[in-house]
Amino acid sequence: MNVSEPDSTGHFGPYGGRFVPEILMAPLEELEKSYLEARQDPEFQSELRDLLANYAGRPTPLYHARRLSELCGGAKLYLKREDLLHTGAHKINNALGQALLARRMGKKRIIAETGAGQHGVATASVCALLGLECVVYMGAEDMRRQRLNVFRMRLLGARVVGVQSGSRTLKDAISEAMRDWVTNIASSHYLLGSALGAHPYPLMVRDFHRVTGEEARRQILEREQRLPDVIFACVGGGSNAIGIFHPFVKDEGVKLVGVEAGGQGAELGSHAARFSGGSPGVLHGAHSYLLQDTDGQVALTHSVSAGLDYALVGPEHAWLHDRGRAEYVSATDADALRAAQTMARQEGIIPALESAHAVAEALRRAPLARGQLFLINLSGRGDKDTDIYRENLKELDAIDANS
């Protein structure tokens, strides 16, 4: 059994699958067929490669964070600089891939959801590039938290629709995007931004992000003549993590660590740590670890980073977890804010709040890991989070002054 690929109906072990209303089943079959054809088509791949290189800015550097490593006094830290990509995060990899696929399928209208706004900005950019209509659903709470990205999307010509239902975050934006898709199937492609949803999305999104891990593998071998000991990535839906993990899954000596949002504590509703706080369930088309109450209602989540604030983890992560191939931990809001500040001061790099969760866990382990190579996926940059850093670091300063 090839454990790196889903079965023909999109299952990663017991996870994944296709749990959607019948209206969407045939369109998903068609999408799967089109994607599998495009995957084998040298012309499609070459156009994607060209745009990744000359539009998005690949390959991204593998950067040795010397001062940060010295500060920890243990592991040697490398950063995979996805934050340097056009539009500011890894999301552009998948947005380009899916938009090219949509154009190939004759779809003229693109629907997307966004949490932090990074996927929305990437999608809006790519739609402008390819001349496609773009509608982005975003929770009203996230619009408040990520005002800058809302404006960027509008500047790029996208229509941003605020979602007022439920927790008014990513979960509700996905529900609303699915409702749009179900209504406008013939004209529209749903450009889902994480390794979530019904088959073939988790497979397709992962494939489009694999480039991160493939480059990092080549770069670290060139630089260090060996593979890293541990790879860290933050996990919301899990797209940047699966992108960097996947090319290393077969390298058993490489530890894979996914970092979820620990939010403000372990109580249900205060975090987005699906593995420690959730159980298998179905949301938005996939079976995976889900934060839910005893009645099977989806629980509210909290994270200071909108991009990690989601109740279900991507199904391939659930399978890596159960097989013991990857380990999943969480970092709290305060951990992430502190790590971001440390990185900013040591390296002159302000990470996205999402990525700061991965940084926090790496910094926690680094002092005890002398001689080891740590690879951190710096999935996005922190410009979009400036307001949140301002709001929150004040508070931390006050705590520090009292201790």
Add this chain to the structure above:
Amino acid sequence: MPSTRIPDLFRRAREENRAALVAYITAGDPTPELTPSLAAALERGGVDLIELGVPFSDPIADGPMIQRASDRALGHGMNVRRVLEIAREIRAMSEIPLLLFTYLNPILRYGLDKLAADAAAAGIDGCLLTDLSVEEAGSYVGVMRASGLDTVFLAAPTSTAERRQLVARYSTGFVYLVSRTGVTGESASLSDSAGALVKAMREVTKLPLAVGFGISTREQVAAVARIADGVVVGSALVRVIEEHGEDPRLAGHVEAFARELAGGLRREVPA
């Protein structure tokens, strides 16, 4: 094959040369206490089968009307266990067929085996899970049928010939045809795709065919009654409940609306 109250109701309607009226309500909306009286009102108004909705926090197939009803019901702590209690109350006073209508996750959490046993004991006749595709339904269908419950699945205008056959094979009781693409909600005009879908499904199944999504007036009921065995009304009824939720005469409004819709069921030309 399960033998529930559902085949009988379609047989009876056919004998009366009319379509059957299927009504969706969200259990617990406006309150759990009122749901049994609303079921009774629907039956008095001429409804043949009640779809009892178990509210779910993230109803992706539903428009704003049923989303709001779900929120109201969840606000009253509605869950699978309490919906089954309500079903038992309805069953104590009526033989109207009851179909549990919900999303997969609350059922997974409750436990498939336990649901099948408890639903059968509560007098439920069958179940429809909106986001359970036939591909994923193998064990569910087995467990439900073992308890004598019908498994109703959806067919949609987007369903391919191959998928329509799968849906027919997995369904018992009846097949629910979605009249148009989109979420639940009222529409000003009835989609043309309903007729084509009815015709295509007739080729692959002898089961009764009920058409739903977007039906809210007596005229629309009459139009669907001419082509299908059943007409499903959901959001329009939920709207009446929303508008009169606080009114002591709520049941009267619901009964009157059902009666108005039922007036469209009879086929003028003998089938």
